[in-house]
Amino acid sequence: xxxxxxxxxxxxxxxxxxxxxxxxxxxxxxxxxxxxxxxxxxxxxxxxxxxxxxxxxxxxxxxxxxxxxxxxxxxxxxxxxxxxxxxxxxxxxxxxxxxxxxxxxxxxxxxxxxxxxxxxxxxxxxxxxxxxxxxxxxxxxxxxxxxxxxxxxxxxxxxxxxxxxxxxxxxxxxxxxxxxxxxxxxxxxxxxxxxxxxxxxxxxxxxxxxxxxxxxxxxxxxxxxxxxxxxxxxxxxxxxxxxxxxxxxxxxxxxxxxxxxxxxxxxxxxxxxxxxxxxxxxxxxxxxxxxxxxxxxxxxxxxxxxxxxxxxxxxxxxxxxxxxxx
Ligand code: UDP
Ligand code: MG
Numbered sequence: 001x002x003x004x005x006x007x008x009x010x011x012x013x014x015x016x017x018x019x020x021x022x023x024x025x026x027x028x029x030x031x032x033x034x035x036x037x038x039x040x041x042x043x044x045x046x047x048x049x050x051x052x053x054x055x056x057x058x059x060x061x062x063x064x065x066x067x068x069x070x071x072x073x074x075x076x077x078x079x080x081x082x083x084x085x086x087x088x089x090x091x092x093x094x095x096x097x098x099x100x101x102x103x104x105x106x107x108x109x110x111x112x113x114x115x116x117x118x119x120x121x122x123x124x125x126x127x128x129x130x131x132x133x134x135x136x137x138x139x140x141x142x143x144x145x146x147x148x149x150x151x152x153x154x155x156x157x158x159x160x161x162x163x164x165x166x167x168x169x170x171x172x173x174x175x176x177x178x179x180x181x182x183x184x185x186x187x188x189x190x191x192x193x194x195x196x197x198x199x200x201x202x203x204x205x206x207x208x209x210x211x212x213x214x215x216x217x218x219x220x221x222x223x224x225x226x227x228x229x230x231x232x233x234x235x236x237x238x239x240x241x242x243x244x245x246x247x248x249x250x251x252x253x254x255x256x257x258x259x260x261x262x263x264x265x266x267x268x269x270x271x272x273x274x275x276x277x278x279x280x281x282x283x284x285x286x287x288x289x290x291x292x293x294x295x296x297x298x299x300x301x302x303x304x305x306x307x308x309x310x311x312x313x314x315x316x317x318x319x320x321x322x323x324x325x326x
Contacts, residue, residue: 001034001035001061001085001086001087002032002033002034002086002087002088002107003032003033003034003035003086003087003088003089003090003160004034004035004037004080004083004085004086004088004089004090005023005035005037005089005090005091005092005100005103006037006076006077006080006081006084006089006090006091006092007019007036007037007038007039007080007092007093007094008039008041008073008076008077008093008094009038009039009040009041009043009047009051009076009094010040010041010043010047010070010073010076010206011044011045011047011203012047012094012095012203013043013045013046013049013050013203014202014203015094015095015096015201015202015203016038016047016050016051016054016094017050017053017054018096018201018202019094019095019096019201020054020059020060020062022096022099022100023036023060023100023103024059024060025100026099026100026104027060027100027104030104034060034061034086035062035063035084035085035086035309036054036060036061036062036063037062037063037064037065037080037083038051038054038062038063038065038094039064039066039067039076039077039079039080040064040065040066040067041067041070041071041073041075041076042067042068042069042070042071043070048064048066051064051066052064052307055307055309058309061309062309063083063306063307063308064305064306064307065079065080065303065305065306065307066303066305066306066307067079067301067303067304068301068302068303068304069302071301073206074177074178074179075177075300075301076301077091077157077177077179078169078177078300078301079301079303081166081169081170082170083306083308086163087162088107088110088160088161088162088163089160089162089163089165089166090103090107090159091157091158091159091160092158093158095200095202095203096198096200096201097197097199097200097201098121098156098158098195098197098198099195099198102121102193103160105193106119106121106159106160106193107160109191110160110161110162113191115189116189116190116191117161117164117188117190118159118160118161118162118165118183118188118189118190118191119159119160119161119190119191119192119193120152120155120156120158120159120183120190120192121155121156121192121193121194122152122153122154122155122156122192122193122194122195123154123156123194123195123196124154124194124195124196125196132209132212135212135213135216136153137153139216139219140153142220143181143216143219143220143223143224146224146226146227147181147220147223147224147226148223148224149181149184149185149223150184151180151184152184152192155180155183155192157180157183158195159183161188164188165186165188168188169182172185172186174222174294175293175294175296175298175300176218176222176290176293176294177300178215178218178219178222178223180219181219181222181223184223185223217286221286221287221290222290225287227283227286228284228287230280230283231283231284234276235280238273
């Protein structure tokens with residue numbers, strides 16, 4: 001198999017068949033084999049039935065991994081990489097916002113440029129509103145400032161890479177998978193190409209502002225310990241400042257005999273320092289929470305059903321429920 005396309009699907013009932021049709025059209029006349037690996041991420045609609053239909057027909061080689069519940073796109077990508085058999089692996093969404101024609105161009109690029117291992121697409125024109133783009137920009141400048149890995153601001157996980165890269169990604173066993181950071185961490189020479197995201201074919205995006213915020217915080221916690229240092233610096237600064245103030249008060253009393261009135265100062269300082277302490281405790285708590293989650297050593301996903309096509313692209317029976325350990 002030359003190319004495996006990993007397609008995470010969550011409530012994409014109306015899109016999966018159209019997606020496959022678009023792939024077949026885009027790859028018409030290419031002289032290599034390709035397969036589609038669909039991940040049904042615990043969808044509540046008819047996505048799994050639609051995928052099983054594609055699997056039965058095998059218009060092109062199709063495998064389906066069905067999760068026991070919704071584990072998130074990152075877990076879907078992980079499962080897809082585990083089941084991919086291709087020399088090249090592409091990650092692409094099921095909603096046709098990312099065009100399969102571009103995947104073909106990515107494959108051509110990798111064929112012609114052995115010096116590169118990854119072709120990643122970045123969005124040249126983002127359709128986000130002003131508020132969202134402001135927060136996204138702040139997020140990228142913050143994480144690039146705080147972390148040793150450098151993220152391309154507009155790069156998505158729409159990309160094609162060689163098998164060695166997939167093995168690198170799979171070797172990272174973390175439970176909280178922030179794929180933008182993982183891609184940056186594994187490295188490999190990457191070529192960036194621009195693309196314009198098309199409107200969603202059907203259905204709605206699964207990202208709310210709250211979910212994006214949580215994702216951003218997880219990304220920073222997962223790839224930087226700088227926030228912990230913030231607590232140290234704040235502590236040092238307030239200790240230094242209070243030492244100076246202590247000297248001032250003692251001198252005022254001893255030399256000039258001034259009684260220092262301090263009710264308001266004390267209340268403000270107690271509240272300020274109390275707030276800072278709780279904030280720092282919360283920061284540490286975020287990291288402790290992550291350690292707790294990781295120490296449970298739970299699998300990244302549980303599969304209810306795995307349907308794998310044969311080497312000839314024929315349906316090959318139903319594998320039993322399986323469990324995957326990172
Ligand atoms: N997705 C998934 N699990 C989730 C959320 C999303 O597998 O919990 C899939 C979704 O079906 C789609 C891709 O991830 O194929 C991108 O999701 P979406 O289109 O909602 O994100 P956007 O394009 O708006 O960033
Ligand atoms: Mg989308």
